[in-house]
Amino acid sequence: MTTDTHVLAGTHAGTTRRPTPFQRLGRFGGYAAMLLAALVFLYPLLWMVGSSFKPGASILNDPLGFNPFHATLRNWTGMFDNIPVLRALANTAIVVVFKGGLLLVLSPLAGYGFAKFDFPFKEALFGLVLLTLMLPTLVLIIPLLLEMSQLNWVNSYQALILPGAVDAFSVFWMRQTISQIPDELLDAARIDGCGPLRAFRSVIVPVLRPSLAALAVLSLFNIYNDLVWPIVAINDQSHETLAVLLAGLTSDVSGGQSGVSSADLWGQLMAACTFATVPTVLLFVFLQRHFIRGLLAGSSR
Amino acid sequence: MANLTWKAAAAKPAAAPAPAPAPNSDSGPVKRNRRRLPREWWVGYLLVAPFFLLFVAFTAYPMIYALELSFSNWHGAGALRWVGWSNYTYLLTNHDFWSSLGNSGVMWLLIVPAQTLGAIAAASVLTRSRLKFKKTLRTVVILPYVTPLAAMAQAFILIFDTDFGAVNAVLKFLGGPQVGWLTTTTWSKPSIALFIMWKTSGFALIIMLAAVQGIPPEVYEASALDGAGPIRTFFSVTVPLMRRSIGFFVVVSTLGISQMFLEPFMITKGGPYNSSTTSGEYLYGHIASSDLGTGAANSFLLVLLVFLLSLGAVRVLRSKED
Numbered sequence: 010m011t012t013d014t015h016v017l018a019g020t021h022a023g024t025t026r027r028p029t030p031f032q033r034l035g036r037f038g039g040y041a042a043m044l045l046a047a048l049v050f051l052y053p054l055l056w057m058v059g060s061s062f063k064p065g066a067s068i069l070n071d072p073l074g075f076n077p078f079h080a081t082l083r084n085w086t087g088m089f090d091n092i093p094v095l096r097a098l099a100n101t102a103i104v105v106v107f108k109g110g111l112l113l114v115l116s117p118l119a120g121y122g123f124a125k126f127d128f129p130f131k132e133a134l135f136g137l138v139l140l141t142l143m144l145p146t147l148v149l150i151i152p153l154l155l156e157m158s159q160l161n162w163v164n165s166y167q168a169l170i171l172p173g174a175v176d177a178f179s180v181f182w183m184r185q186t187i188s189q190i191p192d193e194l195l196d197a198a199r200i201d202g203c204g205p206l207r208a209f210r211s212v213i214v215p216v217l218r219p220s221l222a223a224l225a226v227l228s229l230f231n232i233y234n235d236l237v238w239p240i241v242a243i244n245d246q247s248h249e250t251l252a253v254l255l256a257g258l259t260s261d262v263s264g265g266q267s268g269v270s271s272a273d274l275w276g277q278l279m280a281a282c283t284f285a286t287v288p289t290v291l292l293f294v295f296l297q298r299h300f301i302r303g304l305l306a307g308s309s310r
Numbered sequence: 311m312a313n314l315t316w317k318a319a320a321a322k323p324a325a326a327p328a329p330a331p332a333p334n335s336d337s338g339p340v341k342r343n344r345r346r347l348p349r350e351w352w353v354g355y356l357l358v359a360p361f362f363l364l365f366v367a368f369t370a371y372p373m374i375y376a377l378e379l380s381f382s383n384w385h386g387a388g389a390l391r392w393v394g395w396s397n398y399t400y401l402l403t404n405h406d407f408w409s410s411l412g413n414s415g416v417m418w419l420l421i422v423p424a425q426t427l428g429a430i431a432a433a434s435v436l437t438r439s440r441l442k443f444k445k446t447l448r449t450v451v452i453l454p455y456v457t458p459l460a461a462m463a464q465a466f467i468l469i470f471d472t473d474f475g476a477v478n479a480v481l482k483f484l485g486g487p488q489v490g491w492l493t494t495t496t497w498s499k500p501s502i503a504l505f506i507m508w509k510t511s512g513f514a515l516i517i518m519l520a521a522v523q524g525i526p527p528e529v530y531e532a533s534a535l536d537g538a539g540p541i542r543t544f545f546s547v548t549v550p551l552m553r554r555s556i557g558f559f560v561v562v563s564t565l566g567i568s569q570m571f572l573e574p575f576m577i578t579k580g581g582p583y584n585s586s587t588t589s590g591e592y593l594y595g596h597i598a599s600s601d602l603g604t605g606a607a608n609s610f611l612l613v614l615l616v617f618l619l620s621l622g623a624v625r626v627l628r629s630k631e632d
Contacts, residue, residue, distance in 0.1 A: 053466060054457070073480065119362070128355050148613055149368075149376070151606050172368040177369075279464075292456075297449060
């Protein structure tokens with residue numbers, strides 16, 4: 010045992026070489042608590058996925074049980090027949106690609122401008138951006154809605170993509186990161202004959218790559234899950250994103266669609282929710298490193 | 311000057327007039343670095359312009375419009391009618407407005423203290439224990455944070471259903487009462503608070519884990535030498551050293567709760583009897599009934615509140631840092 014770990018072991022009544030029965034009990038309790046926490050956080054997800062494969066009647070009669078021998082795909086086939094999830098997914102994909110693309114190109118460029126160039130009223134403009142960092146999104150909803158109707162953009166992709174595409178926080182974050190890049194690197198690029206955009210591509214972007222990855226992953230989830238603005242701006246099915254579609258589905262048994270029993274309604278609803286949720290879970294498992302870095306970038310401001 | 315130009319800039323004849331002197335060229339030590347950089351002010355403008363165009367069109371302009379709207383009576387058609395402060399006085403004398411703020415306050419009390427302390431405790435236990443699967447647990451706890459709110463709210467409604475829900479099924483099995491989680495005024499707020507805590511605790515945990523890991527282990531040695539027990543250590547070493555992160559988390563969640571709208575909108579529609587109508591949900595009610603002038607006034611009252619709350623939080627944090 011190195012001195013280092015020895016010191017650490019001394020600071021808390023944790024494990025030494027041979028755990029005493031008391032420590033074993035503590036460790037057992039620790040694992041039990043972790044298991045309980047994991048169950049609490051996973052249960053709603055598991056219940057949702059499980060219910061999507063259960064026969065409708067047993068979702069209602071036996072909410073806790075899951076019999077794999079009675080698992081069925083009926084909810085899923087019914088869901089694909091009744092709920093336009095595929096079109097909604099396509100709409101979501103369009104918004105993610107364009108809105109995310111705008112963000113990933115424009116916010117580093119603006120951050121570069123703010124960090125490495127001087128221009129009149131720069132501080133004033135940047136101050137204006139900072140001011141909106143604190144602005145609740147809700148304030149903008151009413152006037153934006155009116156602006157959309159003046160532009161005839163209600164129920165359009167533009168309405169989903171353009172407002173809020175480049176947010177103040179991303180510009181702020183990119184500016185912070187870029188201003189840490191030494192000017193000498195840019196000077197060297199200039200001596201080699203690079204223009205400002207070329208220097209951006211060959212000097213800034215490589216250094217910025219981890220932050221860009223974090224920004225991309227963070228905004229991927231944000232845009233995919235976004236609901237506050239879309240639910241106000243979109244009220245026809247042809248432009249509905251997945252989140253808007255799900256929010257509009259009813260689980261109210263009394264108000265169910267004709268021809269679908271309430272039990273089937275629940276099953277199909279859970280199938281649709283599972284359809285929307287599984288991609289986020291899978292993506293998160295692979296991208297969590299970047300996601301967490303993005304979250305922490307927010308906390309260090 | 312010519313030596314300092316970018317090649318691309320020099321090639322363009324458009325760079326006609328001498329750059330206007332920057333008003334803030336006296337910004338201390340940064341100045342020396344900047345002088346070695348190109349002074350083409352318009353390059354900076356070009357880089358910032360696309361962002362600013364969107365910013366003006368979809369943030370600044372709507373803000374000013376909203377301000378005008380908040381002094382008008384308007385229901386979505388016809389001309390704006392100037393009504394002075396009457397939208398504001400209407401709200402400030404309206405029982406529903408104050409009760410929506412009260413509901414948000416109760417939500418804050420139900421969520422923020424428990425979530426903050428819980429996350430700090432979990433983070434310090436996870437960091438200092440030698441249990442396996444710590445990373446797995448962290449992933450599991452953050453998972454709800456990235457799932458679509460619309461989907462999870464739908465699942466939550468079914469799980470907490472009075473007649474067919476899983477929660478009441480467990481209670482029945484244990485011989486407990488059948489509770490109207492989402493249909494009684496007593497339980498609507500705690501149920502929504504539970505959903506929010508389930509969904510956002512991962513975020514709290516990430517922030518607190520990073521903060522705990524930033525505390526040097528020597529501090530704990532010293533505390534152990536002084537004979538402090540684990541609880542004493544937690545409150546007089548761990549918590550004070552994480553002040554900045556705790557402050558950040560509390561401010562962010564307070565801002566979030568002050569404009570909370572989706573959760574009550576999805577789960578209870580603000581009911582029953584407005585018991586879960588938070589300030590955000592109340593504001594949305596104005597939009598839904600096309601009472602846009604009142605809605606705009608309501609949103610500015612919320613901005614004011616958020617501003618005061620953040621100011622207060624910054625004050626508290628500053629005073630403790632001394």
